[in-house]
Amino acid sequence: AAGVIQSPRHLIKEKRETATLKCYPIPRHDTVYWYQQGPGQDPQFLISFYEKMQSDKGSIPDRFSAQQFSDYHSELNMSSLELGDSALYFCASRIRRRRTDTQYFGPGTRLTVL
């Protein structure tokens, strides 16, 4: 079965640089969620999109922005990177109307800011 695809899997950046993370949801999934997981921490919700519109917003810094495109893939853009942005970034997808179904997580992008 197809899974959520994230790219790149690993990314190393310097402070103040920018980064773009990509997410390709499971086919026919209309909702995408972004989570940030710091070392030893639980995943923290950043932002979500439903049918290409932002549907919910969590603890996402103003330096970050995201969007969902017509093919349902999503990109998380991060600017002015800080050391504290080093984390695992997960994308998850879901079919919104299927309330009995869960969010399926991608393999994550490990971002390291030096």
Added chain:
Amino acid sequence: QQPVQSPQAVILREGEDAVINCSSSKALYSVHWYRQKHGEAPVFLMILLKGGEQKGHEKISASFNEKKQQSSLYLTASQLSYSGTYFCGTEKVDRGSTLGRLYFGRGTQLTVWP
């Protein structure tokens, strides 16, 4: 908003049982259980919806007490492959609807020894 998970850590011998608890102060629509190995994506185990149901999956089962807003994950006859960090993710009801974001507990680190 964040559910409370207990215990923080469990150490077991193969074949022993464990219970992980998750409680919330908010009205919940559903509880999602995941297992995560170090550096990998959370893997979905099961979802429980309001209605107080109990579900089972091989030797792993879970219950959801809607009145108490509590869920428990039961691991029986543990295997080495059960080792990892277990997270509960809660989906809460807000003004009569859910937006789908999950609030994760801090996780329970389970170690199974031979």
